[in-house]
Amino acid sequence: MTPARITIALDLMGGDHGPPVTFPAAVKALHKFPELRLILLGDGELVADQRNALDPDVASRIELIHCTDNVANDERPTVALRNKKESSMRRMLELVECGKAQACVSAGNTGALMAMAYYVLKTIPGLDRPALVSSMPTAGQHKVFLLDLGANVNCNAETLFQYAIMGSVLASQVAGIERPRVALLNVGEEDIKGNEQVKLADHILRESKRVNYIGYVEGDDIFTDHADVVVTDGFTGNVALKSSEGLAKLVIRAVKRVSSENWYTRFLAAVAMPLLKKVYHTVNPDQYNGASLLGLRGIVVKSHGNASADAFYYAIEDAIKEAHQQVPEKIKTTIESVLMERP
Known part of the structure; x- marks a missing residue:
């Protein structure tokens, strides 16, 4: 049985290294998962030539969205939430929120990612807080x-x-x-x-x-x-x-x-x-790089900021597995059942 098509949004600019790590990891994932489509958000000019040099089938499954801003690694979460609405991280989360992507992955600022994800995606009803x-x-x-x-x-x-x-x-x-x-x-x-x-x-x-x-x-x-x-x-x-x-x-x-x-x-x-x-x-x-932010109404996977291309690939793989299994929906169903049973 052919797996259902999955679209993952990636913060191309996140982490200590940015595109030199995130783009090769994205290409590796596309080669391994033929059902995968990726939306890369960030400075598309940095990887446009590399994408054009790929096999046509792989290149056709990459969409580049140019973003004018980026969240710095040392930026305070409250400042990023208020001022970085056009950043690759924020727009990545908005793609999940509107349903254009089933999951997203970033190696960027952890505090900013959690704050933005909590604000944009909200928690599943019945849950107090998300967890990494x-x-x-x-x-x-x-x-x-x-x-x-x-x-x-x-x-x-x-x-x-x-x-x-x-x-x-x-x-x-x-x-x-x-x-x-x-x-x-x-x-x-x-x-x-x-x-x-x-x-x-x-x-x-x-x-x-x-x-x-x-x-x-x-x-x-x-x-x-x-x-x-x-x-x-x-x-x-x-x-x-x-x-x-x-x-x-x-x-x-x-x-x-x-x-x-x-x-x-x-x-x-x-x-x-x-x-x-x-x-x-x-x-x-x-291979244990990906940390999922559970409890949100969408799939968000956090990679280490200093991750290598291989490590970032494993974070993408985690997002694909959770998207195929529809983990947020399964958590929502279970939580609703628990709330009905408890006084």
Whole structure:
């Protein structure tokens, strides 16, 4: 069965590198997904010649929309929201809002993207706040989805409960897990551990039939395949994410350094190269680059600002998967059912 046509809007200018990263990633995605059409927003003159040099079939699936403004990486979200209405980021979101694109991807200013997305797309009725979520590697067959990653530093119990529902829907639709195991991140697994909002969220989740809740997990359980979805507040989630990315980069650098120390380690590295490549592919942060802003009435994927072309491609791939599975609609349906069941 041929997949339905998908249109994704891309912020061509976002991130630390702009078109030298975003355009090659876009072309790679077009080659892999024949059903994909891309709308690139930004300074179209920077990539017009490159587009014209592409295979005609690929080039025909690229639309360039010239934008006169761009959101700087250090720009305050409130200033960007008020003054950057003609920016590539803002117009990208408006394409999703009006239905011309099913999803959008940007590597630009995170705060500005969240503020604009919240203003333009609004949250799904019944949800208090959107959440940033991304997948991370585990020792098992499936990745784990961690949220929130920084959209909301402080979260009450009801917000954590809503995150659990959204994360469960995402895991089931994108990863194909029938009943995702959902856990709360805590300082211990015992009932007496944790702050008041975590304890209350634990109580709400245990009473809910909509979530396959398994209880508390600690930080070292994130990567053990103990849960498919791990829920926490944005402060803790962001620290966990950045710490894990830093550790992954440390391991990769350490392996490269040790394997080139002398002729003997170089020989061992050559013999073990197939295994090392497999391990590298598992822990390489690039393939976990896309962070989705869940809870909005549209699909928004945030890429790291310093992402490579390969990393940005994975963010596009996440947007395509969510668009095919109509994740916002599935979350909306689930939330409506939950609200009808609860007093």
